[in-house]
Amino acid sequence: MVETDKKREAIIEGAIKRFIHYGINKTTMNEIAEDLSVSKPSLYYYFPDKSSLILGVIDKIFNDYFSILEQHQPTIMSIEERMAIFVEIKHRFFQKYYMLHLSSGTPDASLNNDILKEHFMKMRAKNIQLHADIFQAAIDKNEIAPTDAYKVAELYLDSLAGITSLCIMHGNKELFPSKKEMKNILDKQLSLSTIFIKGLK
Numbered sequence: 001m002v003e004t005d006k007k008r009e010a011i012i013e014g015a016i017k018r019f020i021h022y023g024i025n026k027t028t029m030n031e032i033a034e035d036l037s038v039s040k041p042s043l044y045y046y047f048p049d050k051s052s053l054i055l056g057v058i059d060k061i062f063n064d065y066f067s068i069l070e071q072h073q074p075t076i077m078s079i080e081e082r083m084a085i086f087v088e089i090k091h092r093f094f095q096k097y098y099m100l101h102l103s104s105g106t107p108d109a110s111l112n113n114d115i116l117k118e119h120f121m122k123m124r125a126k127n128i129q130l131h132a133d134i135f136q137a138a139i140d141k142n143e144i145a146p147t148d149a150y151k152v153a154e155l156y157l158d159s160l161a162g163i164t165s166l167c168i169m170h171g172n173k174e175l176f177p178s179k180k181e182m183k184n185i186l187d188k189q190l191s192l193s194t195i196f197i198k199g200l201k
Contacts, residue, residue: 008046011036012056020099024054051113057100058116062123065093069130079138083193086131087160091186094164098177128153135200144200156196163188 014036018027029050033043047053072085131153138144167185168177177185 007038007042008056009060011038011043011046011053012060015053015057016060016097016100019057020097023099029053051116055116055119058119058123061093061097061100062126065089066126066130079134079143080194080197082134083156083197084190087189087193088186090160091182091189094185095182128157131157138200144197147200152200156193159192159196160189163192 011032015027015032018032018035029043029047030040032053033040036043047056068089069086072082072089077085128150132150135144135147135152135156136149139146139149164185167181167188
């Protein structure tokens with residue numbers, strides 16, 4: 001069982017590397033098998049099709065993301081400090097997996113299925129709930145005024161995502177944002193986070 005899990009993880013890691021380098025739509029299952037020196041039957045044993053492999057990749061990235069967030073929830077921190085850490089963690093993941101983000105707009109049929117869309121929505125809801133729990137804890141400690149924590153968390157995360165989208169749209173139109181543009185995204189997100197939380201007090 002452990003060996004099976006290790007092989008599955010190795011395939012997912014190999015897929016992530018190729019997806020980041022070439023994009024999801026330009027990557028075939030055969031290329032992943034060749035990269036990892038595994039037989040095609042072995043690859044298809046773990047992942048029957050490209051959609052199931054993409055689902056495995058999404059799970060890996062989100063599980064890593066949530067695991068790191070959960071490690072950074074000491075109760076002695078103020079909500080401003082905790083959210084600033086979360087913004088920086090989210091930004092690190094955005095930088096690392098930016099090329100996967102670009103792939104989401106491609107016509108690849110493997111990305112355009114209801115199972116993947118439903119899974120994305122579940123991960124989004126989990127992220128909102130995680131942030132809502134922190135807002136609720138801040139309400140309980142009288143750090144911020146009473147409010148609907150889930151709605152606030154949803155608005156907060158959508159606002160951060162909006163900054164990212166705007167910065168990319170107004171960037172230099174290169175395939176990958178420059179270091180300066182990436183820093184600009186992070187700085188604006190941190191500023192928004194501070195202003196947003198102040199408005200809840």
